[in-house]
Structure formats: structure tokens, C-alpha cells
Amino acid sequence: MTATTARSTAPNQPHGQQPHNQQSLGQQPHGQRPQPPTSPTRHGSLTRLRRVRVVLAISALVFGVIGAWTVQMRSDGAHDALKHSGPLTQQATKLYHALSDADASAATLYLHTGPVPTDLLNRYKQDLVDASDALAAVTAEANGAKDSAADLKTIADKLPTYSEDMGYARSISNYGFPLGTRYLILASNLMQGDPAHPEIQPILGAAKNLVDTESRNLVGAEDKSSAFPAVEIVAAVALLAALLFVQAAENRRTRRLLNPGLVAATAALVLSMGWLLAAFAVQGNEVSMAKKQGADQVRILATAQVQSLQARTDEMLTLVGRGTANDKEVDYVTNAELGLGASLHRADAAATDVQSDTLARKAISDEAAWLTAHRKLRADDQQNNYDAAVNSALGEPPNDATTANANFQALQKDLDAAMGHAQVGFQTHSQSASDAVVGAVIGMGVLALAMAGAIVAGLGRRISEYQ
């Protein structure tokens, strides 16, 4: 009887709900609650409330899942930057540096007459060990990634030939044969590129590609870790609107000011969004710092380091060639005067703090001093003063601060310090970025469950009022 009334007064109800309504109505004792509902019928309100409760609770849980997913995405990005792309970029940079340093050391070794300077020989050997270690690390970490496979193969294929030719150059040179010089230049061309064969990719070219590839991947990871949480915000706004709408409606119907459950759910929603946005803001800031203070500077400084080492190799080979390697001097101008100068000014422009700025400026002034010393060295060599040119290149006497060697070493020290500073910056900020979202995944889950619980409980009270 009542069911019929309800049906006739609420014809807009879906049919699927009718049996359930009838059944539940049948089980309910009539007139237990005297409160006058504002809606046309009690049954309609009950159904509506139940449905609202289910939808809101599920929405809260979905919101929690989205939140946890968003946090996880950013956390993955931060973790990738900190534990994968970051170290991979660092290893690729180390490989690039070790290879070019090995070549510069080998050329310098060759210029030395008399007993072999063991520190320089050890440096060359250590460079090759470092390069092999870094190559193995990058290969393992890249794990067959297609973007780096070809470059890794180039380096792995050519490095043994390089060290073999270098060893050959040194042993032939022990007999005084000029053939040793040619092997030195052929090996160096394998590393730096042969002007006569630009189509053959040199080892350093492949190493540079690796650095570029891994830097791109790092930028990708950083972008992922600081992606705008659009889905989460849309979900939060929708859920908030729904909660407020339901509360307003209930307020109208019951003339009660607040439903404690729904208020608690709203508070949980606001709290979880606040947590999320705060964590994201901190993380975003740290990511951007890791980029500006770390990764960007590391990239520029690594380029500057390699350019300075390539120029050093050119300086040595021009001297070693005794007039047969003058094209290396042309290379020097390209590497040192154009490339290195520009890189150092970029490093200065990218400096974010006093220390990196100071180091960049010092590097610029040391580079200028090296250029001056180099020009004098070239003039000496061209004006029948080879011994003076060699002394300048090798840093004799050691206390003379105007030699090409002294200024080159000073520049290397500046660049090493700046590089160390930038790498610490990257590490610190990447770690902070990763830490900023730690716990947010669990927090999102707990708060979503609490929200759902509060909704169920809050609307449960209202539903029980009908029963």
C-alpha cells in the first residue's frame, strides 16, 4: 500500500531499485522514527541517501587511489633522477672526462724526454681504468636501452685499439723512430676524430652522445617528478563539490547545521590535498634546484672540461708533430678559444650561488692566462725556440706560474671544484625531492579510507533515522 504510494509519488525512480526498496521496506517496522522528512516520501529519501553514500564513499576511495598514483608517479620520477638517470648521467660524464684526460695525458707523456714521469703514466693508466669502469657501469645501468646501445658499442669496440696504438707509439718512440709520433696521432684521431675522415665516429663523439642521451633521460625523469597533478586536483575539486552539495542539501532537509561525518570527510579531503600540494611544492622546488644548481651546471662544466682537455691534447700534438701536425693547432683554436671560452661563460651565467659563480669566474681568468701562455708557446715554437715551448707545455720550471702547464692545471682545478660543487648540489636536492613525497602515498591511502569511513558513518546516521 505504501509501496504503491511511493511508486505513484516517485515515478522517476529506476525500476531496478524497486524490488530492493520493497524488500527493505517490508523488513522495516513502520513509523519508528517520527521526524518529519522534508522530501515528499521517506522511501525516496532513504534510497537517495543510500545511493549518495555509496557514490561518495567510492569517490573518496577513487580519489585516494588517484592521489596515491600521482604521488607514486612523481616519486618514481624523483627516484629515477636520484638513483638511475642521475648516476647514469654522472657515469657517462665520468667516461667522457676519463677518455679525454687519457688522451691528453698520453700526448703529454710522449713529449717528455728522459725518464718516464710515473705520476703522469699512472694518471693515464688510471684514466683508462676509470673509463672502463664507467663504461661497464653505464652499460649495466642502461640495460640494453636502444638510445645508447650504438654509442656504447663504438666505445667498447675502439677503446682496445686505442690503448694498443698508444702503447705501440710509446714503445716505438723508445727507439727514437718518428713512426711513434704517427701512431700517437693515429690513436689520438681514433679518440678525437680524424679531420680526413669525418664520417668515422670517434670515441669521444660516442661518449658525448652518451652524455647527451642520459642528460635527456634525466630531464625526462625530472619532468615526470614535477608533473602538474591535474587529475588529482580535478578529482579533489569534484569530490569537494559533491561533499559540499550533499551537506548543503542535508542542511536544508534536516535543518541541522552540520553532519559530523561529512564534515570530517571534507576535512580529510582538504587535509590530504594540503599535504599533497605542500609535498609537491617542496618537491617541485627541490627538483628545480637539482636541475639549476646541479644537472644543468654539471652538463656545462663537463663540456668545458672535455673542451679544455681536447685543447690540451692539440697543444701537445702540435709540439710532438714537429711541423707535421699543425692542423692540431687549428683544432686548438676551435676547442680552446671558441668552444671552451663560450662554455665557461655559460657556466658563469648558469651559476646559482656565490661559490659556483666564483669558481666560474676563476676558471674564465685561468683560461685567459692559459691562452696567453699558449700563444707565447706557439710563438716560441715557430721562432726556433722549441725547448722553451716544450718547457712551457710541461711546466718547467715548476714554480713558474706563467707556463701553459701551470695555467692549464689551474683551470682543471677550478673545473674540478665547480664540478664537485654542482654534483653535491644535484645529489642534495634530488635526495630532498625524493624525501619530500615519502609517506605521501600511505598518507593518501589512509586519508582516503578515513574519508570513506566518515562518509559512510555520517550518512549512516541519517539513513538510520529513516529506519
Added chain:
Amino acid sequence: MMTSKTAASKTVASKTAGSKTAASKTAASKTVASKTMTSKTMTAETSHKILKKTTFKQHYIRSLGILGAVALLATTAACSSSKGAASKAPGGPLAGEGIGPGGVPTGGPTGAPQPCHGDATTANTWQGSLPAAGSAMPSGSTMAKIQQRGFLVAGIDMSTWLFGYDPNHTNVPQGFDVDIAKEIAKAIFGDANPNHIKFQVVTLADPTTGEIAQLNATNVDVVVRTTTITCARLANANFSNPYFTARQKLLMPIGADGKAQKLGLADMTGKQVCATKNSTALMTIAKVAGAAAAYPAANALDCLAYLQQGKVDGVFTDDSILLGMEAQDPKVKITTAQTSATDDQPYGIVTAKANTDMAQFVNGVLANILGSGQWSKLVFANGLQTSQSDTPKIPADYPLG
């Protein structure tokens, strides 16, 4: 180019010249030369026979006179159209000297080089006998300036074994070129004091560190660095008469019996033969063994490295350079196959275009050491005797270059 001194040298020459040949054609450009010409002279063939017939010792005693004879001969040749030179395409490959890219230095006349002949070097002949070594040089002369300065600056190579090299990396060069330069210093200062000569590395044909550039910048007084005398280079600098003649030969790994192989360039079709890029040797390889066989290298010595690495099967260049390669690797040897004299490379001592007196003086010193037997002593001392042991000959025509 022709001066009265050429006429004088002809007079000396006519005393030793035996046969008659009339200058058949007169080139318009050489009118001055032809006017001073006598009808008594000899052909290149006759001169060659005389050289072959003479014994080694007689050879040197007579070399001065023969030089003069050849000088006149060359003057004659200048009047006839030069077939040798004409056969080479102007603007074609540059005459290689084995090392470095052969080339015309910048700043010189542009366009194809004009053919040139033996007189291009014999024209600069010292009149009378040279001032005694160590005595005062003619006042105002280039040599007097060098004497006043206290040392001669010689432009040399530092990476060509047996010619100019620094075996101990101590900046103390040695080799045949270095010894020739020392002879010039000795002729000026009268002793072999090492303080009277300084060495400066010269890069072949480099616009800034090449022989012409450094001579013009007065960085160096003479350049002795296996430089082939070519017509193109003669336009920008003075050359002495040839002080060494190199012949292009093939270098290959030794055979299974440990001896030199017998193969010649013609047997190398389908194989790879290395030579300096832009050199005449590379063009010869392409001509004889096919274009696919020619393998260019930035530096002649790179060819030895390529041979050791198995990238090429042989090296084809000046035998003087190849001897240096033999010295650096006991597993390679010049093959025993005969090669043609067509592409012989006459090496000359280079002096600045402006200093004619120096060019004449250097020619005088060269004539003296050729005549005294010092030249062959130096050849033996530097291990070059297995190459061209004969004294260098002045060709009728120099390579175009």
C-alpha cells in the same frame, strides 16, 4: 730569369762539352737566353752516357765541369719545347716529395705553373771560387749578415728518418738534410761549431710555417728538407741544383724467405697501395694498378703504420723515404722490381727569392761538396748508399709541381 751569369757558366760548360747540337726551336719567352747561346753543346743523352762511363772517383773530380755542361744543356733545352713538361697536365697532381701534402704555397702566382727547365737552378751559379770558409763574406751580402749574426738558421724536417729527425727527442736533429745544412754553415763560418747553426722546423707548403713563408719572413736562411724542385715552387723561391734525386719505389713486407719481394706496382692490381694524398705517387698508383688500389694517407709515415696494421699491402713513394721506413721496421723492404725514372724527384736547397747571392753561394757550396767527395761521404754516413748513390743530375725539365 736569364742573367749574364748564365752566359758565363756556359763558357765553362763549352770547354767540357763534346758534341754538337743546334738549338732547333726558339721560344719567344726565352729570346734573351737564345741570344747568348753558342751552337756547341750536347744532348741530354750524351751527357748521361758520360756520367755512366766515368768511374766513381773520376765522377766527382769532373762533377763541377759536368754541372756546368749540364747547365748549358738545360739552357738549350729551355729553347726547345719541352715534351716532358707538356705531357703533364697543368693543374694536375702536385709533385710529391713523399712527405706531407705537396702543394703550391699561397701568395704565389695563381693558375697552372709554367714549364721550367734545368736552367731554373743553374742560373744561380757562383762566379769564380767561393770565399774561403770563415773568411769575410762580400760586404752587404746575405752571407755577411749571417756571419755577423753568428749563426745560420736552417729550415729542416724533424720527422723523416735518415734526412731530418730527432731520434732522442732532445731537439738535436740529424740526417742527410741536416748534414747538408751544416756544410753550408761550415762554408760561412769555417768550422763545425754547433753554435754556428740553428734549426727550425719547416712544414711543407704550409701557408704560415711552410718553406716559402718562413724564408720570406726571414725566420730561416735556407731550407733543406727533401723539397722537390718544381716549376710552381720555383716561381716563389730560389732552388739550388739537385742535391739528391729520389726514385719512386714500392715497399712491401718481406717474403716468407726473409728477403725483399720481387713484385712491382703493376702486380698490385686489386690490392691496396698507400701514398701521401695529393702526391704524384698516388696518381702513379692509380695509373698503373688501378684507381681502386690507391690508398691516400695524411703523412707518408702513416703508410707504414697502415702497412703494419694490415690496412694496405704496400707503400709507393720516394726511395729515400722508404729507406727510412726500412730502418724503422725490419719486416718491410723495398721490392727488387725496377721502376721508371720518369717520376724521379730532384731535391733542392731552398733560399728566399730576394736573396740571389745566397742561392749562388749555396750552389757553390753544393758544387764543392760534390766535387770533394764529401757528398758521397755524407750519403754513406746516413745509410743512403743503397738508394741513388750516383751524384744528383740536373734534369732537362723540372716537374711542374
